[in-house]
Amino acid sequence: MAHSMDKARQAPGLGAAATRALTVAALDPVPIFREGLNVLVSRTPGLQWIGHAATHHASLQLCEQLRPNIVIVDSGFDPHCHLVRLLCEGDPALVIVVLVRETHRTAQFLSTAAAAGAHAMVPRAADPRRLAEAIRRAHAERRYTDPSLAALTARPKRQPAGSSGALTSAHRPQMPLSRREYQVLQLVAEGLENSAIAKTLFLSVETVRTHVKSILRKLSARDRTHAVTKAFRAGILIPRPEDGGAPARDAVPAPNTQV
Known part of the structure; x- marks a missing residue:
């Protein structure tokens, strides 16, 4: 099994402080990057690391079993946002933060991620302080876009009548499977x-x-x-x-x- 849940089972979680902490998991295929996220989350007050997954089916299992408050998803791991959509449907309370790779830094990808249900989008190369702030704001506000990506999510000033709905439909991920x-x-x-x-x-x-x-x-x-x-x-x-x-x-x- 690709996901890591042993820390979540062994971590002390009975105290009031642990109960108040927001639990965070990472869905990312790169071990060194997952370890970096683990360190960042573990050192951030109010956040608690509970594990990771490196495949899509393991990601769904992790979220079903551990019910994290927040998941961090690599855009390269889910370029069509099918996983994001399935996670949102499975747990409407779950907050999803997408780390956007340079190759996915496009208006189309950001529109697709938003349509699938992503709550926050942050460059994968963002410094730790910015990422920690994005995680907090995404949970508090249910919507956050890093300023460096904001221009890509802004609507054009002039659009033909009825075009906004068509755009959303075109970018909405198509997933025929349950x-x-x-x-x-x-x-x-x-x-x-x-x-x-x-x-x-x-x-x-x-x-x-x-x-x-x-x-x-x-x-x-x-x-x-x-x-x-x-x-x-x-x-x-x-x-x-x-x-x-x-x-x-x-x-x-x-x-x-x-x-």
């Missing part, structure tokens, strides 16, 4: 069989089989391999950022007849 189907598809892409997926997600094998059938139907896929291939092409699944922008050779499972 939260659980998305987790199952992630694990199918990692090459897991139904029994292993069931153990990972604490589901019955029959339930996993039902989810797989639904995934094939929604993606109009012939089999599991075809479903994963179509999901990568459609941007529903993404290669890990450190993989250089292309799906790993083992990202698509070998053809099999299992459903």
